[in-house]
Amino acid sequence: MPVDPNNDPYYRLRHSLAHVMAQAVLEIFPEGKVAIGPPIENGFYYDFDLPRALTPDDLSTIEAGMRQIVARDVPFLFREVSADEARQLFHDQPYKLELIDGLAQGLDENGETAKGDTVISTYRQDTFEDLCRGPHLERTGQIDPASFKLMSIAGAYWRGDEKRPQLQRIYGTAWNDQAELEQYLWRLEEAKKRDHRRLGKELDLYSISDEVGAGLILWHPKGAMIRVIAEDFARQAHLKAGYEWVFSPHIGRAHLWETSGHLEFYKESMYAPMDIDGEAYYAKPMNCPFHIQIYQTHMRSYRDLPRRYAEYGTVYRYELSGALHGLTRVRGFTQDDAHIFCRPDQVEEEIGRALEFSLYVLRAFGLSDFTAYLSTRPEKYVGAPEDWERATAALERAVETHQLPYQVDEGGGAFYGPKIDLKVYDALGREWQLSTIQFDFNLPERFGLEYIGEDNQPHRPYMVHRALMGSMERFFGVLIEHYAGAFPLWLAPVQAVLIPITDAQIAYAERVRQQLVEAGLRVEVDTSRDRMQGKIRRAQLQKVPYMLIIGKKEEEASAVAVRLRSGEDLGAIPLDACLARMQEEIANRT
Known part of the structure; x- marks a missing residue:
């Protein structure tokens, strides 16, 4: 995952080591061709076109070469060059020449129109010079030779295009010192031990069958028992918090999904329709249109609001096979879904209640370290600006009232409303996306939702989507890894x-x-x-x-x-x- 040089304290170190690694590789393979090498979360990588396939034994040789370069304590030197100078400098490096041609045409390294002016610049250390914007450390000697390690070799298509050459990517990790590196390596080993896919099999919790289909979970008795306990606890907590339980079908007519907009905006993630009595029906990717139908069965008064509908609703979404991952990325899953219909004057209280309730339930499962992400109005949106401002302010006040650390994602909201994403840190400090509180100005308009106000006139209610655990499958996967399969007594399938x-x-x-x-x-x-x-x-x-x-x-x-x-x-x-x-x-x- 790319990282922001302005926010990542390791950016300069890892970027510098990517260049040091490239130099070490070219010293071993002088005829090698280099592509790109950015810093990423927890480390760095570089892509190479080499005369032979690398082996794990090569990593230790390359590491030794990197430490020799570090020990030379040479400076990282920046300069700007013209396109012609750059072509001359990299005349025997075809991937760099392609990048230079793009920069000369105002394109970035991904071949897309660059934001702002494109400047061609390089960084040089010792005998190696590379196209680069930086920033870097001042000298290689600032790198602790015991603070980095090369981790793995993988294949990677040039510019992510399977029709382009396949390169060899070397991944590395880097930290401030040896102690930080050892701590990171320990976390990796601990993560392997906690992998829910391994523990799920060893503890006989769940399985995935080729006969049933990829991304579809079979809950075994022990795993199902944990799910029953978790659902029962959360169900009772919902009732005490003023939610009403509902149930809805697994399929719905095409017209429903046309009205909701899913067939227009979300069709690629929906499964093919089935023909029932000459009409097209779709497996539901979301529960919200069904809850709206329940709301619309009666004319609602302002006195009837808020209405809080909750459901353990199983939905089906198409995921590419390469994206599937145990319990945490599946094709059929059960959301602990809720939708709140309220008046504008109730919205702030309802947001506060939803957030407080989410924190209460997650803490009951032993998850207590949170960061909130507040996503605000994008350039293209539906609804009135004043509604967006009111909703966003309510979300912001809620996280501040509960003294949660939070970050603002300016313009990161969906077109239909702002949201809070509540991310949880597990026992290893890894971040998981679980709870979401999402405003929606779109569906109330599409379905013509109304309530009769004190003035005896129809008004449009606010609608809030709230997923607390996210999905039972993903939440279960998080719990397995958080507890390393050693569930607390109240959750243990066999106590x-x-x-x-x-x-x-x-x-x-x-x-x-x-x-x-x-x-x-x-x-x-x-x-x-x-x-x-x-x-x-x-x-x-x-x-x-x-x-x-x-x-x-x-x-x-x-x-x-x-x-x-x-x-x-x-x-x-x-x-x-x-x-x-x-x-x-x-x-x-x-």
């Missing part, structure tokens, strides 16, 4: 495993299980022929929170010996005390 030491304790274990189940716990008994330590190890691998071991002494004392999945041994505890401990932990959602 305790009873482990009888010998067959003589199986009957007592079954009585204990029944008592715990009647108290509302999810408990299993391991009656396998394995030894006790093997049973404990299996439960730990399945990340079961409590292992309750039962021997002759525990049975005689109506107790259980408690082991936690962390490995902590609490010793023998009376069964009633163990149950009380677990119930308190569940009630506090710790």
Whole structure:
């Protein structure tokens, strides 16, 4: 992902290292051709056309060459050149010549019309000179030789066009010092361990079947149990917050999607229509038109507003196969969707309520670090400017009232309204897009929504879209990685495993299980022929929170010996005390 040189404190370092890497590669392959090499999030890359395919062993050789260049402590020197001078300088570099021709015609490096004047400039360090706007460090010696690492090799088409030559892209990462680098590498390794696709299989939570289709999730009993618990908690929270639950079909007539504008603006993401009684029907990509239909079944008075409709609505959107990714990018998913219909004078209170409610639910799942992004009116928009100003001000006041750090994305709103995107940071500090609070001036107009005001005249209500978890699939993927599969007790699909030491304790274990189940716990008994330590190890691998071991002494004392999945041994505890401990932990959602 490209980064902004004005906002990224690592930009100069990483940009400089991209050039150092290019020099090191050309010192190994003098006949090589260079393309482009920008800094990106967490690092940098450079694309090369080389006489042979690179191997992972080449990365260490290139790294050694980079450290030699760093040790020379040579300056990065900037200069502007004419197009003819640039062509002469890069006469044997065809990719650079193509870029130079574009710059001479007022195009940027992507071949699009440049914003402002195009200036051809270069940066030189040591024996290497490259087309570049900068900025860079002053000298290579400012780079800590232990602060960077080359990570991988990938294929990349020139300018992203599959009809153009395929180049070899080398990715690297760079940080201020070795400690930062090691911390980043640790996070990468930890992310691999937490990958929801791996844990989903190991913990038997979900699967994707080729027979069913890519991007379509099969929820296994354990994964489904977590979903049921999460949905039940959020459903009750919605009811307490004044939402009304609704249900809507999975398909709708083409006319509905024509009115909503989806067939005009969103058709590429919708699946092909099906013919029913000679009419075209589409699988729904969104729930909003259905909630509008529910609103329109009655003439609404100003006294009836606000109306808050909530639904776990399953929608279907076409995603390219290359974009699919486990639970977090799918083709069929269930949104915890809500739509709020309100009067203009109610809008600020409703936005505040929606934001506060979103924060409450997310925090209940252990997600507590947020940043809000406020997207404002774009150049092309629908609705009156004063409505946009009122809605945007309400969104801004809401995030300020809740003391959330936020950034303003000027002009980043959709054409139909401003929005707040609530992004959450997980246990590794990674950012996930979850909740959205979105104004909509478009659909109320398209569907002719009305309410009768105090003046007995029809008025247009405001409409607010609100997705809290985003989708159950994506949210589940985030939770798996946030907790590394070790869900808190209230969410764990199996909360305790009873482990009888010998067959003589199986009957007592079954009585204990029944008592715990009647108290509302999810408990299993391991009656396998394995030894006790093997049973404990299996439960730990399945990340079961409590292992309750039962021997002759525990049975005689109506107790259980408690082991936690962390490995902590609490010793023998009376069964009633163990149950009380677990119930308190569940009630506090710790």
